[in-house]
Amino acid sequence: MTVVIRNTDKELFTSGHRGCAGCGEMTAVRQVLMVAGPNTIVANATGCLEVASTGYPETAWAIPWIHVAFENAAAVASGVEAALKKLGKKEGVNVLAFAGDGGTFDIGLQALSGMLERGHDVKFFTFDNEAYMNTGIQNHRLLPGPSEEGEEGP
């Protein structure tokens, strides 16, 4: 498995998106892409990142990017990777997936498990802000303990 990592001067996740000022997720994504470089394709789960960065007709992404739904970023990335392999375009191209912690470990767990078991050459990034934040801080199964004081955790 080869991952090509290049530094780049060009911003690949550009300013002007609608993320909250100081949002950790937007900053993290920008930095991941600075390392990954322009030969990168991203599959994104539904969530803040997707909503804030792609309000049509604008986009913050200077690389190829795809969003399908909430729970399937890993499956979409699997399809992208398999296609690139078949078409002989995989060499030197990173396939990344971005999801929140819910989109990774809770609603997204099944697709992630399949992707990992099949051994796709995909790097999966989770932004762990400890709850379903985009919909307003609901708990999910990754939480280690009680989500609210006095309430039994999962």
Added chain:
Amino acid sequence: MEMKEIIRGNMATALAAKMARVDVVPAFPITPSTLFPEKISEYIANGELDAEMILVESEHSAISAAIGASAAGARVATATASQGLALMHEVLFIASAMRLPIVMAIGNRALSGPINIWADHSDTMAERDTGWMQFYAENNQEAFDLMLMAFRIAEDRRVLLPAMVGLDAFTLTHTMEPVDYPSQEEVDDFLPPYQPPYTLDVNRPMTFGSFATPESYMEFKWSHTRALEESPPVIDEIFEEYKKRFGREYKRVTGYMTEDADVIIVAMGSVSGTLREAVRQMRKDGIRVGAVKITTFRPFPFKEIVELCGGAKIVAIAERAISPGFAGPLFGEIAGAFINQPSRPLISDFIIGLGGRDVTLKDFREIASTALKEAEEGRVEPLVKWININPEEAPPGGE
């Protein structure tokens, strides 16, 4: 050069996908469609097909991976049925909205509950609003031909929409029938490699699946709907070309003895052959009956249905699906086709063959005679008649 093999319906669709040189096949097993991915993996293992197979962990992931692969520029096919298709539901809309020409064979099977694995059109009918094209095969030859043509139609720049090809569970998916097929060279000539207008390409970055506010959502929906509405001439053109090349004729809707018919029975899928035979026999008895087979359910052939059935006293719809609380879904479509016509036949609905119940010549006789009686009385009451139903055997409901 035509070749012939005696194969199951699933083998016919898999053969068409192989001859179409599919690049990626994400698949998950489900009865009655499992033989499709089995054949594909066999082709790959034998070196007959150079493709990537993705053994996904659900149908939801199958269609999601299909989207990823198609957006990356691959020709993609898969197969599913019933619950598997229902599990794909939310993602189907996204595949068509992204204008990705994925082709999917459906082993038309009843939806749970109760769980049942036999022939029924409820699964694809429940997906009629997903923006996919829908074709229904009468036999395994049609399953092969429609599957192959589906790639050409779906990938046509004037269309760019995904397509489902329905073949009835077991009656077609598992039944051995002779199927003629062209040589690989002829198929390559008919279906050149997929040339996507937009892909996930690092040299030409694009955003797929962006967020649309009320300012743009309707325009997306409008342009998608227009593509489907404007696809019939392209479908007809490709059907015509197929006939010229391979000698087999396809129409979006096909009439049989409709010209002077008092009653016309409309059906889809594998019962169409039984229906034509019933019409032949009834004609011998002097009953003026005709048949219409719908091959293309989406885009719906409104104009052609009116042309074929407009002269009848009554149109009897024999359908393998029910929309509880309404009627069969086909009834709504056909009634809609006639609604603005200055004069129109009565339209009567019959529910047949749910969950694989046999549909026989006798059933079509009963449909014809009931409909003719309704035509005589000038009223259709009740609107929906269930054929071959045993109310005494029905399980108790709530009191």
